[in-house]
Amino acid sequence: MSAVPREPVEPPQQDINADLGFGSVVSRESRQRLLNRDGTFNVEREGLPFLHSLAVYHYLLNITWPRFLAYVIGAYVVTNALFAAGYMACGPGALTAFHGEQMPERFSDAFFFSVHTLATIGYGNITPANAAANILVTIEALVGLLAFSVVAGIVFSRFARPVAQIGFSENALIAPYKKTRALMFRIVNRKTNEIVELAATVLLTRRKHGVDGEREYFALKLERDRVVFFPASWTIVHPIDDGSPLVGIGDAELRESEAEILILLNGFDETFSQTVHTRSSYKADEIVWGARFKPMFNSPKADGTLSVDIRKLSDFDRVPL
Numbered sequence: 001m002s003a004v005p006r007e008p009v010e011p012p013q014q015d016i017n018a019d020l021g022f023g024s025v026v027s028r029e030s031r032q033r034l035l036n037r038d039g040t041f042n043v044e045r046e047g048l049p050f051l052h053s054l055a056v057y058h059y060l061l062n063i064t065w066p067r068f069l070a071y072v073i074g075a076y077v078v079t080n081a082l083f084a085a086g087y088m089a090c091g092p093g094a095l096t097a098f099h100g101e102q103m104p105e106r107f108s109d110a111f112f113f114s115v116h117t118l119a120t121i122g123y124g125n126i127t128p129a130n131a132a133a134n135i136l137v138t139i140e141a142l143v144g145l146l147a148f149s150v151v152a153g154i155v156f157s158r159f160a161r162p163v164a165q166i167g168f169s170e171n172a173l174i175a176p177y178k179k180t181r182a183l184m185f186r187i188v189n190r191k192t193n194e195i196v197e198l199a200a201t202v203l204l205t206r207r208k209h210g211v212d213g214e215r216e217y218f219a220l221k222l223e224r225d226r227v228v229f230f231p232a233s234w235t236i237v238h239p240i241d242d243g244s245p246l247v248g249i250g251d252a253e254l255r256e257s258e259a260e261i262l263i264l265l266n267g268f269d270e271t272f273s274q275t276v277h278t279r280s281s282y283k284a285d286e287i288v289w290g291a292r293f294k295p296m297f298n299s300p301k302a303d304g305t306l307s308v309d310i311r312k313l314s315d316f317d318r319v320p321l
Contacts, residue, residue, distance in 0.1 A: 035281035060154050083140050084110035090132040097126045118144040162269045164276035165190040170314035172282040174289045183238040188313050198267035199226040200236050206257035218245040232308045233296050254284035291316040
């Protein structure tokens with residue numbers, strides 16, 4: 001009785017969506033981390049028109065408040081200085097305060113007259129005295145109206161735009177977990193608002209055969225991938241069991257394969273009634289082996305209220321694996 005030939009079994013194909021949109025070129029050619037700790041990408045866009053690549057509005061929305069205020073103050077001072085130079089260029093009789101004054105005093109009077117005009121204060125102690133100065137006052141008044149409208153709009157957008165200020169622990173840990181070990185990292189809400197229905201997606205990316213190999217992506221199964229309420233901290237845990245892509249792999253292998261843990265968090269901000277998200281990653285050299293996070297909770301207060309010390313977010317103790 002002859003044996004029935006068996007058809008060859010094709011190897012399982014990797015999910016085309018597993019790379020999260022980085023694509024084969026970025027996965028293969030990039031020699032930097034795919035995702036920075038602050039959630040930005042290491043991919044530049046070239047060939048855009050100048051105005052599109054400038055993206056001033058987007059930039060001003062995303063920079064820190066100190067930098068934004070520094071830009072506003074700097075632009076305010078420079079604008080007034082330019083208009084002051086313009087008033088001086090209109091002649092020695094452009095403003096009523098110019099009579100009998102030297103150049104430094106003229107610039108000072110012109111600068112503060114520009115401040116009064118730009119802000120529509122109008123004390124009236126200095127007035128334009130010729131046609132050129134009056135034309136310049138008209139232009140500056142219009143510039144002031146437009147500039148304050150733009151700045152007010154950006155400030156409102158910065159306040160009104162929901163941003164998830166979720167802090168990540170400085171390191172991810174490989175810690176003892178039940179009868180095996182687990183990859184874990186900790187997050188906390190750095191704002192006083194409440195986030196509900198917070199979901200976590202965690203993936204591992206690494207190169208198949210050393211630094212020149214293709215990248216492969218694995219979704220890491222979490223002990224718990226979502227929480228309904230997020231009032232305190234959350235330690236996100238991936239058990240390294242038989243089904244984990246990290247089983248049997250050590251620190252040296254992760255570093256050699258340029259491994260990176262990619263994290264995406266999505267939640268619902270109750271204050272703005274909008275979905276917010278944030279992302280981050282850990283490279284292999286940011287994973288500490290043989291450690292466990294220290295507790296973040298302080299002792300209960302007299303009325304029984306618990307408090308979380310955010311300063312302890314990244315604190316850990318060394319433990320044997």
